[in-house]
Amino acid sequence: MSWPLPLLAGLFCTAETFAPRLAGRAAFALFCRTPDPARASQRAREAVRAARPFMAQARKHRLTSAYGDFVCHEFRPAAGGRGWATALVVHGWGSRTEHLQAIIEALRGQGMRVVALDLPGHGASPGRRLNMAQAVAAVGTAQLWLGPFSLAVGHSFGGAVVVSAAAGAVAGLAPLAVDRLVLIAAPNSMQEVFQVFADRCRLGRRTRAALNAEVERITGAPLSTFSVAAQMRRLAVPALVLHAPDDREVPPADAEAIAAAGPHVERRWIAGAGHRRILSDPRAVQQVAAFAAGLGTPAKRGRVAITTS
Numbered sequence: 001m002s003w004p005l006p007l008l009a010g011l012f013c014t015a016e017t018f019a020p021r022l023a024g025r026a027a028f029a030l031f032c033r034t035p036d037p038a039r040a041s042q043r044a045r046e047a048v049r050a051a052r053p054f055m056a057q058a059r060k061h062r063l064t065s066a067y068g069d070f071v072c073h074e075f076r077p078a079a080g081g082r083g084w085a086t087a088l089v090v091h092g093w094g095s096r097t098e099h100l101q102a103i104i105e106a107l108r109g110q111g112m113r114v115v116a117l118d119l120p121g122h123g124a125s126p127g128r129r130l131n132m133a134q135a136v137a138a139v140g141t142a143q144l145w146l147g148p149f150s151l152a153v154g155h156s157f158g159g160a161v162v163v164s165a166a167a168g169a170v171a172g173l174a175p176l177a178v179d180r181l182v183l184i185a186a187p188n189s190m191q192e193v194f195q196v197f198a199d200r201c202r203l204g205r206r207t208r209a210a211l212n213a214e215v216e217r218i219t220g221a222p223l224s225t226f227s228v229a230a231q232m233r234r235l236a237v238p239a240l241v242l243h244a245p246d247d248r249e250v251p252p253a254d255a256e257a258i259a260a261a262g263p264h265v266e267r268r269w270i271a272g273a274g275h276r277r278i279l280s281d282p283r284a285v286q287q288v289a290a291f292a293a294g295l296g297t298p299a300k301r302g303r304v305a306i307t308t309s
Contacts, residue, residue: 009202016204023203024210028218031197031211032129034121035094051098054105058097058116060124063145065137071124072142073097073116075104081111085150085295088142088178089116092156092185093130095276096123102280103153103184106289115146119158132164132190132226133173133219139165140173150295152178153288155279156250159186160228167231171220179295181239182288183228185247185275188254190226228254232261239265240291242284244273266291 008030015023040048058073077083087107089100097104097116104114118125120134139161143149154162163183168175187193194215198208215223232239243255252269259267273281 020206090158
């Protein structure tokens with residue numbers, strides 16, 4: 001947030017009395033505001049610069065969904081690979097394709113073609129706002145032009161996005177057809193995420209109701225729909241859940257809740273990897289590669305045993 005929190009809380013408190021519906025819409029717009037790339041940390045800028053040779057290997061696609069423009073990066077398999085399957089990779093909030101380099105390279109090493117999506121308002125994609133409908137629409141458009149996808153990998157918010165896309169959770173958008181899912185440090189409940197946001201902004205009861213109504217207006221579904229665990233219970237798709245017990249952004253309890261969705265969900269802890277370091281942790285990368293390799297031929301698709309080191 002660019003405005004001081006006490007000032008925002010005061011404004012929302014006043015609006016709660018006189019214009020709660022307007023306040024709910026303003027809160028939703030604030031929630032969807034993406035980080036300003038001009039204010040990225042020095043470390044983040046250096047990481048993007050270091051990844052330039054890697055990104056130069058990709059073909060960039062500028063696509064348009066019903067919700068706006070975005071960019072996909074298409075990586076061919078490693079030398080000698082035949083591209084026997086295609087994986088979709090989706091970053092988290094405030095992130096971008098460059099941060100998924102280790103995961104992408106591991107999948108390419110398995111002979112897969114990889115399509116990495118820069119969500120609207122992130123990376124090479126234009127804009128400064130993102131909501132679930134925009135994200136799911138981008139996944140669907142990528143599927144239409146660059147799919148089909150055998151595997152979808154999502155980190156953090158990207159994990160919630162790929163599951164919502166596979167579940168067909170956004171009204172009017174075709175479901176993502178995928179054989180396997182990998183969720184890395186993914187939140188379970190978007191309702192809980194909104195609750196934390198509302199608490200921080202000290203939103204009143206009527207403003208919170210208007211905020212939730214705005215989500216339903218945009219997505220065509222109640223906020224409670226966007227529960228990864230509930231969606232996974234309805235999806236007959238094998239999934240691998242990777243999470244660090246020390247994750248300070250997404251509680252480990254979220255991984256437990258998702259894993260409880262059914263026997264088709266495998267949960268593995270990556271101790272000491274945090275929320276973002278997990279993307280380059282060799283243990284996590286190896287498990288993603290092994291899970292992808294388990295796709296094999298159509299006759300071999302299904303659950304596989306994942307070993308930990």
